Amino acid sequence: MTHPAEPAARRPTGRDVARLAGVSQATVSLVFSGSEAGHRVSEATRERVREAARELGYRPQAAGRQLRLGRSGMILLAVPNILGPFFGRVLVGVHEEAGKHGMAVVVSSGWGSATLAEAADTSRFDGLLICSPDDSQLGELPPATPAVFLDADPVTDPARPTVELDVAGGMRAAVEHLAGLGHRRIGHLRSTHSAYTFRVRQAAFEAAARDRELAVVEAGVTLNEGQEAARTAAYRMLAAPDRPRAVLCDDDVVASGVYQAAAELGLRIPADLSVVGIDNVPVAGLLAPPLTTVDLPGEELGRAGVAALAALLRGEPAPAVPPLATALVLRASTRPVF
The missing domain is CATH 3.40.50.2300 (Response regulator)
Structure with missing residues (x-):
């Protein structure tokens, strides 16, 4: 015995959205117009319409709208x-x-x-x-x-x-943190990229270290070379007889390279070495111990x-x-x- 096929679920329309949101169909069209016309509707009403659309699973006909625009x-x-x-x-x-x-x-x-x-x-x-x-x-x-x-x-x-992003403020906070812990000599693994963000980080680091009268040990890292380049630069810095007891890194991937170099040299973090990164990417919380870092949103x-x-x-x-x-x-x- 065969059964008749069930009718396909009807796709929600703008009229359905209007009914649920308690507005006119014209208002729904304005909200999803993709143009300045949508701003003739108050933000509260727009959000109500969008919420109704999400609840119904409504998708405006984007292709036709973009073609018109x-x-x-x-x-x-x-x-x-x-x-x-x-x-x-x-x-x-x-x-x-x-x-x-x-x-x-x-x-x-x-x-x-x-x-x-x-x-x-x-x-x-x-x-x-x-x-x-x-x-x-x-x-x-x-x-x-x-x-x-x-x-x-x-x-x-x-x-x-x-x-x-206020990367300068973040870098200053990182330097101030290490200085506040009593570190007078700080290593800095800095990016060699010419991008503005890294120029700002470098200038902020130099200014904060100068204000705190800190001794600085620096090494450049090409970030595109990844963790291995960071590990190599960190190993050289930490293997020196006058190694710093704190290292500040221009990003968290570089900091993970410091962790690797420290482990190879038998240095414990943070007992023998304090490490700070920048970015607050997911790896920062997964390192052992979890990494102190500057959150860039x-x-x-x-x-x-x-x-x-x-x-x-x-x-x-x-x-x-x-x-x-x-x-x-x-x-x-x-x-x-x-």
């Missing part, structure tokens, strides 16, 4: 190294915020000025998010290309928005960048965003000098 619905996030854990945090924030604006995200790694110019000259992307650019990677973007810089020098392109950086880009795409000025606050996360890798 002359857009692709995609934005490009350009990062220096997709394998860098910090950029994974940025991508999480970018995806979260892009979804709210009906945009998809494409990631480009290891890009250069030619790649950006090509992306800007095509209609493939509605706008660009350029994260932590190296000086050699930047060329001149077409003036009409909507673009936002993340973790970059605000003078890179004064006509375009830049969302910064990558997710917040990504969300703020997309919000600024969305404003540009609506024809509005991007909101001014003060440098995003960083914070020292105290764990078990540091201790007072005895």
Whole structure:
């Protein structure tokens, strides 16, 4: 005996969303218009409509809407190294915020000025998010290309928005922490990249060490070479007879290389060596002992960048965003000098 096939579940419509949210169908259309028209509706009403859409599983017809607006619905996030854990945090924030604006995200790694110019000259992307650019990677973007810089020098392109992190404040907090524990001689494993973020870290480290009258031992590390390059540089620093009893690293991957070198030399963390990193990526909490580090809010950086880009795409000025606050996360890798 055969049974008639059950009818396919009906796809929710804008009318269903309007009924659940208690608004008109026109209001639902405005909220999902993808243009400045959506801002004729109050934020409270927009959120009510979006919540109703999420509850029903409603998806607006994005393709038709983007076609009407002359857009692709995609934005490009350009990062220096997709394998860098910090950029994974940025991508999480970018995806979260892009979804709210009906945009998809494409990631480009290891890009250069030619790649950006090509992306800007095509209609493939509605706008660009350029994260932590190296000086050699930047060329001149077409003036009409909507673009936002993340973790970059605000003078890179004064006509375009830049969302910064307070990396200088984070570095100062790290130096102050080690000095407060009684360390008078500090090792610094610094990045050799010319990117603005690392220039700021270096300047802040030098200033804080000078203010505290600390002796400094420095070594450069090429971050793209990863943990092994960090281990090699850390081993040389820690094998010296006058080794520092504290090391501050420009990121957490470098700090993990310090852990490896310390273990090979029979040094205990933190009994023989205090270690501090920067970024607060997931590996920081997994090291033994867990790493004291400066939290750089990558997710917040990504969300703020997309919000600024969305404003540009609506024809509005991007909101001014003060440098995003960083914070020292105290764990078990540091201790007072005895």
